[in-house]
Amino acid sequence: MITLNVNGKNYPNITADPGTKMLWVLRDILNLTGTKYGCGIEICGACTILVDGQPQKSCDMDLSEGVGRKITTIEGISAMPNGAKVQQAWVATQVPQCGYCQSGMIVAATAAMNAGHRGASIMNEINNLCVCGTYQRIREAVSTIK
């Protein structure tokens, strides 16, 4: 039995195989579907979450690696001051198109801000893939965040 702490809440008695990838634990077992499956091989970044504040691709993280750690997903990002700022900037700049990659983008941008990056240097920290091509709006959005 595994307990996960996600967005400040404990999820006890998880019996899935400890090798189950965190992405699918979050999405299918805990019903936190904001974190997205894109490639499954840590390339696209749609599944980015924070683990003890650090951005991590959940598609290649085992359930067992999450034990005793604080996990933050898009559903909980607004509780972080920088997360809320990123979300507001995304709306103000009208960033999303299809929106599928944006959970990972927002989580990655929040992590960059938490690490002290601002403006253009945030862009250097986010390498997530957006097939819609919202990059210019993302660049504009991050430049507006203080």
Next chain:
Amino acid sequence: MTPVKDIKKKSAPESGSNRRNFIVSTAGGFTLGFFLPSGENRAEAATLFGGDPTELAVNSWIRIIPDDPNNYVTIMFGGCELGQGSMTGLAQILAEDLMADWNLVRVEQALGDASSPAVSPFSNDKVVTYPTGGSSAIRNRFVTLRRVGATAREMLIAAAMADTTANGGGGSRDKYYAKNNVVYRNDSSASWTFAKLAAKAAKQDSTLQPPQPFPVGNNNFRIIGTPVNRVDIPLKVNGSAVFGIDVQIPGMVYASVKHCPTIGGTVSGTPRSGQGTTVIPLFATDSRGVIVGASIPTPPPAKGPRYAPIPANYTAVAVALYDTTHPTATYPNANTWAAVQAAQSAQVTWSIPTGSADIDSAKMAATGKALLDNDVVNGAHTAVPAWVLPGTPPENQGYPDKILSDPTVTVLTSNYTVPYLAHACMEVVNCTVNLTATACEVWAPTQSAAGAVKLISNLTGLPYSAITVHTTFLGGGLGRKIELDFVSQAVQVAMAIKKPVKLVWPRSEDFTHDQYRPGAWIRVSAGYKAKDSTIYGWKYRTVTQSIGKQRGNTNWDGQTVEGAVALHYSLPDRYTEFVPHPAPVPVAYWRSVGASMNCFVVESMIDELANAAVVDPIVFRKSLLLQKGDKRALHVVDIADQKSLWRNSLPKGHAWGIAFGEAFATQVCHVVEISAPSTTSITVHRVTTVVDCGIMVNPNQIEAQMQGSIVHGMGAALYGQITFANGVPSVTNFNKYRMVRGKEMPVVDVSIIQGNLNQGVDPNTLQIGGIGEPGVPPIAPAIANAYFRLTGIRQRSLPFFPGSTMSDG
């Protein structure tokens, strides 16, 4: 959803897009249903998307709840939102002439559901949504929506007029006006909210002809043409937007698929899978998702099994994973990835048809080149099958051969190649099904909800009235989600296991069993004279696969030459032809379809000719447009010329390139600045874009679509390619399908000009352009033209960097 209580047919149907409205009276609510044409050509649209050309389905509507204290107007959106913003744009158009207050407009996704208030009055078995494709959402519905909004407004005003004199009613129509969800008397002596009028409005005549169908002048829009925020974006920043892959229903079983690694391979023998799983052979489906094969009873029996289980017709297996959770666990253990792994580990023996070996890039290239070399006599090419010619023959104007043989003309002949491409949507295809003995409910990220209803009826034998399709948000569509193969598979699984099921393809299957943008082998011969901005003869041949023909269409497939015919340049002596490539690669619609191939070639060739004639490429283009007398296109290129004066002061090692194109009635001109070509990429610094889509609905979204089209087209031009070896596609994931990342994003500067509007086009006949696709075609040639200017090398084969890879994000 309120069921239909009473549907009254108000008048005879009209043809074309001028369809009549009618009122649906539901439990006292005001709901106005209306027709939206589902394509420029309904018959073509029906063929493409599975509709019925004679069908007059109602597919979107507005709803006002009587005495709603919020006084909202709710607009039902019958298409799909895949990032293009039409969920917002269509509502803007409708709200305009309704005189709605945009802040009081709500937008809801309509169901594909025959029990909704918006079924056709002519049948109980019609579906309500329209397909999303061909950049059609707004351009085909603009006038209809304005008319519907105006009619609804008139019905609300008529309801106010019908009020008692004591309440301010009575008198003539010209004593009233509507503004911001309220009807007023001109003298301000009385007013009614739309909500207050809703019940009475529902009883008014919906055939009322508004005294001014378009009270809002084209230069006085309040909502159309304004950059209102998109209604879906708040859901897309906090994880709450529900995409197809996010759907969960009670008792759901996870399933995933395994196809034969070789395209065309079928299941041989009995496949096996592991404990806790069920393996389900899946029948081959056509592009509409319908089971194909001679062994399928036609029509299927009304009761009992729909098909005989003959293994030779199975082309894939699905493995459904049942939950094996310990009974004391708080959460179930079943999950998508376990199903994916179970499916991939299924033991299947495949039977490979000999034709699969023809899906081989080397062989296909040899055939393509041979068909370019095989000389064609105008109109009498023996290699051209009969189906190519009827209907719309290739363009054949003037005397191209005679002009090209003029000794004063220099002839330039160039061969171009464009690759097969994958759709590579961020969200893999998936579908969730809840099938019972009497009903079927489906959730899918589909561009064809109406087609899905028909398919499900076909598979299950259920009537349309028992079927509901929920269109979820789409994590990209790009044309891939017009297809219904994944819906068919999910329904087949539900029929086999008799449980609710969610079927998800892993990324590897999404890449290897895509239906690809066809490759093309294209030759252009054209004549020029030095220092002369005129083209002397033009012969164009494209060798490519016809998507329509592969789907059994017998008509001429105009998509093969989209972007190569009806050009805006003066080409009085021209011959443009299509020669079918026999490759059996499954092909489909990819953002901008034929124009994505032909615009690259046409605009590269125009540059080649300008360069050979030693004329500036912008001067050359403007001269050709002037010769044709095409003021609108000339204006677009002229503005691009003016907006890109930066090109005259570029630093060393930088160069500019231009390309122009039209797709889906919208004209786009890109001027790019590039530098630093290496063995793996080119830096694109900026793109100055001028777009004329007629009347603009939401400039913020037009800009976003231009930015996105540039990224999509740039990725394809630089890196995009699927190759095949002995029937097996080369790419299984993004690591071998490089796409543009944020660090490569140029600065895009978009200027929107409303050429149609400036020319005073009657809004009743207004042609409005699409916006989701037309930005894609001209970016590849603009980059290629800049590359030539920078390096002297003419890139006639895409992508620039075959074999590109992409590593860790």
